[in-house]
Amino acid sequence: MSLLDIDVREKAFGKTIVLHDIKLSLENGQAAVLLGPSGCGKSTLLRIAAGLDKQFSGSVSVKTGHDGNAKSPPVAFVFQEPRLMPWLTVAQNIGFADGGKFDTARVNGLIADVGLTGHAATLPKALSGGMAQRVAIARALYTEPRILLLDEPFSAVDAFTRMKLQDLVLKLVEQRGISFLLVTHDIDEALYLGDRIYMMGAGDGGIQHDLSVDVARPRDRRAARLAELKSDVLTALQAAHVI
Amino acid sequence: MTLSTHEFRGEAQDKTTALRRPVGTVSGFAARIASLDLRGAIVPVGALALLELFVRMGWVSPYVLPPPSDLYTTFLYLAEGPLWTNIGASALRVLIGFAFGSLLAIVVGSIVGLWYSAERYLEPSFQALRAVPSLAWVPLLMIWFGIGETSKIVLIAKSAFFPVYLSLFSGIRNVDRKLVEVGEMYRQPLPVLVWRILIPASLPHLFTGLRYGLSLAWLSVVAAELLAASEGIGYMLSDGRELSRPDLVLIAIICLAILGKISDSLFKLIEDRCLSWRDSYSTAIGGRPA
Numbered sequence: 001m002s003l004l005d006i007d008v009r010e011k012a013f014g015k016t017i018v019l020h021d022i023k024l025s026l027e028n029g030q031a032a033v034l035l036g037p038s039g040c041g042k043s044t045l046l047r048i049a050a051g052l053d054k055q056f057s058g059s060v061s062v063k064t065g066h067d068g069n070a071k072s073p074p075v076a077f078v079f080q081e082p083r084l085m086p087w088l089t090v091a092q093n094i095g096f097a098d099g100g101k102f103d104t105a106r107v108n109g110l111i112a113d114v115g116l117t118g119h120a121a122t123l124p125k126a127l128s129g130g131m132a133q134r135v136a137i138a139r140a141l142y143t144e145p146r147i148l149l150l151d152e153p154f155s156a157v158d159a160f161t162r163m164k165l166q167d168l169v170l171k172l173v174e175q176r177g178i179s180f181l182l183v184t185h186d187i188d189e190a191l192y193l194g195d196r197i198y199m200m201g202a203g204d205g206g207i208q209h210d211l212s213v214d215v216a217r218p219r220d221r222r223a224a225r226l227a228e229l230k231s232d233v234l235t236a237l238q239a240a241h242v243i
Numbered sequence: 244m245t246l247s248t249h250e251f252r253g254e255a256q257d258k259t260t261a262l263r264r265p266v267g268t269v270s271g272f273a274a275r276i277a278s279l280d281l282r283g284a285i286v287p288v289g290a291l292a293l294l295e296l297f298v299r300m301g302w303v304s305p306y307v308l309p310p311p312s313d314l315y316t317t318f319l320y321l322a323e324g325p326l327w328t329n330i331g332a333s334a335l336r337v338l339i340g341f342a343f344g345s346l347l348a349i350v351v352g353s354i355v356g357l358w359y360s361a362e363r364y365l366e367p368s369f370q371a372l373r374a375v376p377s378l379a380w381v382p383l384l385m386i387w388f389g390i391g392e393t394s395k396i397v398l399i400a401k402s403a404f405f406p407v408y409l410s411l412f413s414g415i416r417n418v419d420r421k422l423v424e425v426g427e428m429y430r431q432p433l434p435v436l437v438w439r440i441l442i443p444a445s446l447p448h449l450f451t452g453l454r455y456g457l458s459l460a461w462l463s464v465v466a467a468e469l470l471a472a473s474e475g476i477g478y479m480l481s482d483g484r485e486l487s488r489p490d491l492v493l494i495a496i497i498c499l500a501i502l503g504k505i506s507d508s509l510f511k512l513i514e515d516r517c518l519s520w521r522d523s524y525s526t527a528i529g530g531r532p533a
Binding site for chain 1: 421422425427435440443444446522
């Protein structure tokens, strides 16, 4: 059963067409990755999926069994930047969806899950980039979504923090049975995290190629099969004139 | 997953503040005196000493510029009588006028800031009104409200209105769209977005406007009292001119400087309390105010 069906007939900014005839669906329990160069419209596609951008022709349908409501929408979003409210503490930011009367037990559980125990009362200005992004991930999980949309969430942190955060997201998502759609331009990240990778071409090239990652989890970053798939991806990207 | 300590940026700050804290046997009070920053007092104290010297040496006539020692005598004399009434009268006018003006500005500023068509209707008129100097309104205010308290308070309120209104308006318009989007992601309705995101995010701008509005309120109270009043610091000023007593004028000026500084510092204190979350330049350098 597919949880999320995206069908964009056309999306334009002014006269520039960014997305054109794109169909994408996310299966239950699937980890899908959109891989493409800057400006290919992958972030726009994700924003359309999240309902943040409504100026397009086409449709987005979410079928999660329960429809969700304002308090717990079925879809959560992790932005490229942490986007924490600087005037709220870590705990208040995580419980942001419920404002002042958030569920303290759930927030404390999430703080422990993302490895920030002891920082509940810390203000965002005292957090490093990696810590702030952990808070943002916890905030997205607070509403107990079925689908997680991630827009290049690890692109602003250093390579080592990135690997830790990737493992953290995988662990949290597996524990909760959440399906996710991740946007990235990092091939290694796409292969390490994704079950299925959709490659987008430059301009309004659309989805040029898709590929299943047939590597069992937990994956080893050094696995030979990942290296083989990486060369496939590079070949496909070259064919699509991305590189 | 463990968290390495170097990820926590606040730690470096804690160390520096610990170093600045008084250590060992020094008592709390003595340490507080020792840690007082007196650099700001060098200029006024130095100026007073030079002034005293110039007058004593006969280089400047005491009728033109009374020496600080004479000022002190006059101050002692005034302190027994009208000084406190005058200060109280001016401070009360500033307080009432500023409260009215800034509250109105907060209401109007929020409406114009949040509602685009209100901006289209109201902004051009406000910009035109803002260009009129406050003092130009004085004759009209006197015709409408007489020379009593009302006209003075309206003038002060009008002066405080514009800086507060403008700063709140631009504060709301400068709120990071990315933060608003987080609220939209949770499908929060507009009133919730305003309360949880737009208001806190525009507070730094609002405080700048409030402090500027307060200084303009002091400016207008003097203007209003110079024109027509029977008490107040502005009245002291005009009294000093009529009696050719520069010492009275100077004491009134010193009172204004001190009152302005005190009220601004109080506001700064509230601002720092409300905005401790800001990651700004002044707090970023090892936790030391720049």
